[in-house]
Each structure stands twice: as structure tokens, then as C-alpha cells.
Amino acid sequence: MFDEIMRLAxxxxxxxxxxxxxxxxxxxxxxxxxxxxxxxxxxLNNDGELxxxxxxxxxxxxxxxxxxxxxxxxxxxxxxxVTQPDGTVAYTxxxxxxxxxxxYLITNNGDIVGNGIQLPLDYETLQIHExxxxxxxxxxxxxxxxxxxxxLVRFANPEKLSSIGYNKLVATAGSGEAVEDPDSxxxxxxxxSANVNVHEQVEQILRLNASLxxxxxxxxxxxxxxRQSSNLRQ
Amino acid sequence: xVLRGYIYDNDGMTISMKGMHTDVSILNMHTDNIANFxxxxxxxxxxxxxxxxxxxxxxxxxxxxxxxxxxxxxxGRPLDVALSTKGYFQRLMPDGHIxxxxxxxxxxxxxxxLRSLDGKPILSSSGxxxxxxxxxxxxxxxxKISPNGEIQVFxxxxxxxxxxxxxxxxxxxxxxxxxxxxAQYYVEDANVMLQDEYAAMMPLRREFESNRQLFIMQNDNLxxxxxxxxxxx
Numbered sequence: 001m002f003d004e005i006m007r008l009a010x011x012x013x014x015x016x017x018x019x020x021x022x023x024x025x026x027x028x029x030x031x032x033x034x035x036x037x038x039x040x041x042x043x044l045n046n047d048g049e050l051x052x053x054x055x056x057x058x059x060x061x062x063x064x065x066x067x068x069x070x071x072x073x074x075x076x077x078x079x080x081x082v083t084q085p086d087g088t089v090a091y092t093x094x095x096x097x098x099x100x101x102x103x104y105l106i107t108n109n110g111d112i113v114g115n116g117i118q119l120p121l122d123y124e125t126l127q128i129h130e131x132x133x134x135x136x137x138x139x140x141x142x143x144x145x146x147x148x149x150x151x152l153v154r155f156a157n158p159e160k161l162s163s164i165g166y167n168k169l170v171a172t173a174g175s176g177e178a179v180e181d182p183d184s185x186x187x188x189x190x191x192x193s194a195n196v197n198v199h200e201q202v203e204q205i206l207r208l209n210a211s212l213x214x215x216x217x218x219x220x221x222x223x224x225x226x227r228q229s230s231n232l233r234q
Numbered sequence: 235x236v237l238r239g240y241i242y243d244n245d246g247m248t249i250s251m252k253g254m255h256t257d258v259s260i261l262n263m264h265t266d267n268i269a270n271f272x273x274x275x276x277x278x279x280x281x282x283x284x285x286x287x288x289x290x291x292x293x294x295x296x297x298x299x300x301x302x303x304x305x306x307x308x309x310g311r312p313l314d315v316a317l318s319t320k321g322y323f324q325r326l327m328p329d330g331h332i333x334x335x336x337x338x339x340x341x342x343x344x345x346x347x348l349r350s351l352d353g354k355p356i357l358s359s360s361g362x363x364x365x366x367x368x369x370x371x372x373x374x375x376x377x378k379i380s381p382n383g384e385i386q387v388f389x390x391x392x393x394x395x396x397x398x399x400x401x402x403x404x405x406x407x408x409x410x411x412x413x414x415x416x417a418q419y420y421v422e423d424a425n426v427m428l429q430d431e432y433a434a435m436m437p438l439r440r441e442f443e444s445n446r447q448l449f450i451m452q453n454d455n456l457x458x459x460x461x462x463x464x465x466x467x
Binding site: 001008012042050057156159160207210214222224233 | 255257268270337342343351374432443446
């Protein structure tokens with residue numbers, strides 16, 4: 001019976017550490033473009049044991065003006081598809097773009113945006129429209145000319161997308177297939193900030209602290225009783 | 235020489251021992267409450283001690299569920315719902331039976347089924363799992379859960395809110411009830427108060443110590459009696 005209590009208290013302390021992990025990751029990524037808040041939710045399963053799941057808050061973060069023509073922010077719930085060096089497709093909301101040596105638009109991590117949008121060497125201004133059309137102007141006097149289109153996609157259950165690092169996500173069985181998203185729009189010259197609410201994180205830490213301290217006290221308490229009962233001849 | 239006699243079953247030592255067992259099983263309940271302090275919708279277990287607990291030992295302690303409603307805390311997530319009245323949400327387990335829970339943190343899977351955190355379907359008032367026929371893209375703007383538990387989704391083509399069914403709320407006996415008040419965007423904190431748990435644990439520790447002392451005293455007496463009686467000269 002004592003070891004049962006000990007096990008429960010130790011397990012719970014471990015669970016609280018899991019929550020602390022997710023808070024630490026959130027606070028560390030407060031300034032990461034397009035970062036989504038993670039949280040570790042605990043629940044009781046049917047036999048009274050504690051269980052935990054990792055959840056992600058997929059709501060869009062606020063868009064921040066950068067005035068950089070290579071920055072695009074997604075307004076809405078859509079994702080930008082990128083082609084990785086091995087040819088597979090991943091999705092991101094981090095729209096801080098740049099150009100590689102062949103003139104293709106790439107993400108910070110070097111993945112080609114969309115199916116490949118190649119900028120000519122002699123362009124003057126780059127314009128990315130809200131509907132995803134990419135246009136360039138070769139000189140002051142010439143007209144804008146369309147060189148490609150960025151199609152946004154969305155998922156039935158974006159929470160189940162799996163993160164593969166570098167701000168990239170891949171589709172899984174739980175997320176459903178990517179479908180074209182006509183509702184989201186692109187905003188050139190803006191980047192999406194992380195959707196981390198610092199106050200909420202701090203509030204969670206306070207609750208966590210109370211729970212953790214209580215657990216450690218329980219362990220101490222039970223340990224005392226354990227010692228006393230194994231020492232009945234005194 | 236024939237030694238007659240027997241060890242009396244319910245003598246002081248046994249009772250002290252059972253007392254210690256009882257204290258530990260009560261402690262177990264307090265530990266449960268403290269461990270589940272952070273779990274939304276958890277209802278604390280209250281140890282109720284029956285008569286003749288001195289003979290029954292730990293079997294004389296009953297965990298009674300305290301149905302006081304916990305504090306509602308705003309989480310701001312559209313699929314978090316809390317009950318501000320007594321009652322339970324119903325989860326359908328894989329083997330077909332229904333479990334009651336006050337933990338209203340739900341999620342939508344890719345097929346539009348409403349599920350609990352551990353992935354079990356949530357039942358509607360008609361007794362079937364809640365199923366969204368339209369997939370909302372923006373949960374915050376398009377999903378509304380009214381106080382009577384009705385789930386509505388905004389459909390862009392028609393510009394109207396359409397009902398996706400009503401959350402099935404049951405009372406402690408498992409029968410449906412309509413006297414409900416569902417709060418969307420809220421979670422219910424566990425109805426555990428840490429200070430109360432610790433206050434209850436303090437006398438428990440003293441009780442345990444007194445039982446132990448009594449046991450030691452009786453044990454000493456017994457061993458002295460055996461030694462004295464066994465002396466032949």
C-alpha cells in the first residue's frame with residue numbers, strides 16, 4: 001500500500017515535469033516565426049491512472065510587419081507547401097523566404113517553396129499577391145509579369161500534423177490529406193509571430209509549482225510512515 | 235505438560251494493526267486527491283469511515299465522490315467546455331460501455347467526430363457519438379456551444395448556424411438530464427483544495443503514531459508476560 005502511494009506520487013511528479021518541458025519549449029520559442037504553442041494535457045484514464053497527451057494550439061499568431069519583400073505571412077489557417085531536397089513535400093507557416101543560387105524562392109532552411117518559383121536575374125521588384133500570385137517587374141517602366149503561383153493548403157485536423165523540425169510539418173494519417181485553401185490569404189512584408197501567451201505560461205508554472213511541491217511532501221510523509229511501520233519493535 | 239489457550243483474534247494488537255492499515259488507506263485517498271489536483275473535472279474522494287471500522291480495518295473506509303462543482307477557469311479554447319451544474323459528459327469506451335466524466339476538453343478528429351483527450355467518442359443526447367457533418371476551419375469563429383449543450387457550426391455557403399447535435403449530459407446514475415448549463419471556452423478545475431488535504435493528513439499522522447505506540451506497548455507487555463510466565467525458577 002505504501003509503495004502504491006509512492007508510485008503514484010512519483011509518477012505524478014514525472015507528469016508535472018512533462019508539463020514543465022512544454023512550458024520551457026514555449027517560452028524558448030516565443031520569438032520563433034510561425035511557432036505554435038504546445039501544451040501537455042493530463043487526464044485520468046478509466047482505471048484511475050494518470051495519462052498525458054501533447055497537444056498543439058494551431059490558431060494563427062499575430063502578423064508582424066517587417067517591410068521585407070521576401071517575407072510572407074499567412075492570414076488564416078493555411079500552410080505553405082515546400083519541397084524538401086529529397087523531393088518530399090512538407091508544410092510550413094514560416095514565410096521568411098530567400099533566394100538560392102539558381103534563383104528559386106526557398107525557405108530559411110533551404111527548401112524550395114511550392115513546386116519551384118524561379119526569379120530571373122534581372123528583376124527589379126517582387127510582388128506576392130494575397131491570392132498567391134508571384135509577380136516581378138524587370139525595370140521601372142515595364143509591367144508586372146506573373147512568374148508563378150503559391151498555393152496554400154489546409155488540413156482537416158491540423159493538430160495531428162507531425163513536426164519534423166525547422167518549422168516544418170508533414171501530413172499524417174490523423175491530419176488528413178492536404179486540400180487547397182481558398183480562404184487564407186498571403187500578406188507580403190509580414191511575418192507570423194508565435195502564438196505563445198506568456199501570461200498563460202506563467203500561470204501554468206505557478207499551478208505546476210504547487211502540485212510539484214505537494215507531491216514531494218507526500219513522498220516525505222509516506223516515507224516517514226513507512227519507516228515507522230517497518231520499525232515496530234522500539 | 236500441555237499448554238492450552240489461543241491467540242484472541244480481535245485483541246488490542248490486531249486492532250492497533252488494523253488502525254494503522256486504515257490510516258494508510260485514508261492517506262491513499264488524500265494522495266489521490268493531491269496527485270489529481272491539476273486535472274480538469276476531477277472530483278475529490280472523501281474518506282467515509284463506517285461503524286465497526288476497528289474490526290473491518292481498511293475495508294471499513296469508503297471513498298465517496300465529492301460532487302461539489304470546481305471553479306471554472308477560462309481557457310479560451312473553443313472545444314473546451316465545462317459544466318457549471320452537476321452532471322457528466324458521456325464517453326463511449328471501445329468495448330461499448332459508457333463512462334462518465336466532467337473533463338470537457340474535447341477535440342475534433344479529421345472525420346469530424348468529437349473526441350475526449352484520450353480519443354474516446356463523446357455521446358450526444360440521442361445516445362450516438364457527436365459527429366460534425368461540416369468541418370469548421372476556424373473553430374473559434376465557427377463553432378458555438380450554447381448553455382443547453384447544443385453544438386452549432388456556421389456554414390459559409392448559407393450564412394447560417396446549423397446544429398450538429400446536443401451534448402448528452404447524464405447524472406450520477408447515468409440517466410440523461412436536461413437541467414444543464416454548459417460553458418464553452420472554460421474548463422473546470424478539480425474540486426480539490428490542497429490546504430484541506432494537508433489539514434486532514436496532519437491528524438492522520440498522529441493517529442498512525444498513536445496506533446504504533448499502542449502496538450509497541452502491547453507487544454512489550456506480551457513479550458514480558460511470555461518471559462515471566464516461562465520462567466521456572
